Amino acid sequence: MITKDIIIIGTGFAGMGMAMKLRESGREDFTILEKAHDVGGTWRDNTYPGCECDIPSHMYSFSYELNTEWSKSFSGQQEIWAYMRKVADDQGIRPYIDFGVEVTGATWDEDRQRWTVNTASGETYECRVLVAGVGGLHIPNIPEITGADTFAGPIFHSARWDHSVDLTGKKVVVIGTGASAIQFVPIVAEQVSQLTVFQRTPPWVLPKKDKPTAQWRKTVFEKVPGAHRAYRNALYWTLESRALGFNGHLNFLPIAERIVKGHLKKTVPDAELRAKLTPDYRLGCKRVLQSNTYYPTFLRDNVELNTDGTATIVSDGVIDGHGVKHEADVIIYGTGFHVIDAFDYLDIKGRDGLDLAAQFREHGVETYMGMMINGFPNLAFMLGPNTALGHNSVVFMIEQQTKFIIKLIDEMDARGVVAAEPTLDAQTAFNIEIQRLVEKGIWTQGGCTSWYLDSHGKNRTIWPKFTFQYWWETRKINAPDFAWSSPQTSGEGRAA
Ligand code: NA7
Secondary structure (H helix, E strand, O other): OEEOOEEEEOOOHHHHHHHHHHHHOOOOOEEEEEOOOOOOOHHHHOOOOOOEOOOOOOOOOOOOOOOOOOOEOOOEHHHHHHHHHHHHHHOOOHHHEEEOOOEEEEEEEOOOOEEEEEEOOOOEEEEOEEEEOOOOOOOEOOOOOEOHHHOOOOEEEHHHOOOOOOOOOOEEEEEOOOOOHHHHHHHHHHHOOEEEEEOOOOOOEEOOOOOEOOHHHHHHHHHOOOHHHHHHHHHHHHHHHOHHHHOOOHHHHHHHHHHHHHHHHHHOOOHHHHHHHOOOOOOOOOOOEEOOOHHHHOOOOOEEEEOOOEEEEEOOEEEEOOOOEEEOOEEEEOOOEOOHHHHHHOEEEOHHHOEHHHHHHHHOOOOEOOOEEOOEOOEEEOOOOOOEOOOOOHHHHHHHHHHHHHHHHHHHHHHOOOEEEEOHHHHHHHHHHHHHHHHHOHHHHOOOOOOOEOOOOOEOOEOOOOHHHHHHHHOOOOHHHEEEEOOOOOHHHOEO
16 A cells, blocks of 8 residues: 555646646645556547647646747647646656556545545555546547447547558548547548548537747747737637637627538538538537538548448448448547546545445536535545536646645645535535526537536536636635544534
8 A cells, every 4th residue: 555645646737737736835745646658648648640739729738837839829639748748857747656557446434534546456545635637538438339349440449549550542431520530530531542431410610720830929939028928818818708609698609600601611512511511509519629621521532421320330341320331441430538427437435435426327417616526525626527618728727726626735734634525515506506507508508419418418517607717716715615524523523
C-alpha cells in the first residue's frame, strides 16, 4: 500500500492542472496515477489523421502557461500533445506521476476517513483526498452491430487508430459522422479506392476559420507586454458570446444555421446529397462542428454517403438497412465515447458502501458544482457532470476546479477536519437550478438526442450558463454547503 495525502487520476489537462496548482500551493504529498506511459489524456490517445481542436489554441491552453508559438488558430493533436509534454517538463510534474497504473476503483473507509484506490495490477494506494481527472471522452463507444466479429479485415475505433493499417487503395467503411469522423473522413478519402460513410444523423458543420499564425503576430505576442494576454481575453469573450445562442436565447441560432446552409449550398450543388447532409434539428442541440473539407469530400467519385443504417457486418463488408452490401477491407468506427455512463467503468464506493455508478443510474447523475457528491467525502471530479462546454474552452473550467479543490483542502486544514462532502440540500439546489436552465436550452429544445443527454433525456453533460458564472460560483467555499468531519467523528457525527 502506497500512502499519499492526495491522489490524482489522469494526466490530461485536468490532472496536470491540478498537480501544478498543488505544487504552487506548497503541497508536495501527492501522486498522479496514469494508465499510459506519457501525459496527455485525450490528446495522447486520439491520433487519428486530421485530429485537431475546435477551440482556438490561444484559449485552449493553461492561462498560466501561455504559448506564443501556436502554429495556427486551431492546433492539431501533435502540437497540443507536445505543448502538454513541455508543460509537464517545465512545471516539473513528471516525478509525481506513476505511469502505467490503471485505476479500477476506490473505496472510502469511513473509520479511517481515507480512500483506498485500487489498480489493475493489484497495487493499492491510500489517500485523504482523491481527485479524478479522468475526462468524459476516453472510453470508446463500440456499436453492437451483428456480425462484427466475422469481419475479416482490420476494424478499429478513431480513438484507437491502428497506424499499422495502410489504407492506400483500400475499400473503407466509416461508421459515424461526429466531431472525430468529420476530421478524418476528408483525409481517408484521399488515400482509399472507395469510402462509404454511414451517417445516422447529419451534424451541423460550420466553416472553420483556421489560419496559420503569422510570424509578426508571434513576435507581437512575444515582445509587446500584455498583447498576448489581451488577445486571449478577446478570444474568451468572443467564444463566451456563443453561449447566448445555446442557453435559452434561441433566436440567435438562425444566423448560424443560415451560415451552415449557405456553406452547404456553396459546396454541395447536388440537392439530393445536400438534403441528406442537412440536419433536421436545431444547431447547437448536438456539438456544433467546424470543417472546410468535410462537405466537399462527398463530391469525390470514390466517396458515398449512406443513410440507410448498418444492419449487419459480414466478412467482407457492411450490409445496410436496405440489404445492400458495401464492400470493405477496413472498418473504422467514428462512433464517439461512453460519456454519461463513463462512471460504470470506475468502481467507486463511498460512505456506507454507496455505489457511485448505481446511485447515478438510479437517481440520475447529480453532483455539487459538477465536482463533488454527497456520500462520497473528499472526492472531486474534474470536468464532471454538467461542466463540459460546447462554446468555450474546457481548460477554463478545469482552472476554476483546481482552485476550488485547493481552497476546499485549505478550508479542511484550517478547520482541523479530515473529511468534507457536500450536503444533500446543497447538491439538490445546484441540480434544480442546472436542470431548470438546461430544459430551456437548445440541448433539450433542439429536437435531437445526443451524448449530452442521459437515458431520461436530461442533459447531464453541459454547463448551461456562461463560464464566468462558474468562476463566480466556485470562487470560494460556501461552508454551510458542506458536512465537515473532525478526526473523532464518523457517520452521523458530521457537523454541517
Ligand atoms: P461523437 O461526436 O459523439 O460522434 C459519434 C458519431 O457516431 C455520431 O455521428 C453518432 O451518430 C454515430 N454513432 C454512434 N453510435 C452509432 C451506431 N451504433 N451506429 C451508427 N452511428 C453511430 O463522437 P466523436 O468521437 O466524433 O467526438 C466526440 C467528442 O470528442 C467531440 O464532441 C469533441 O468534444 C471531442 P448520432 O449523432 O448519435 O446519430
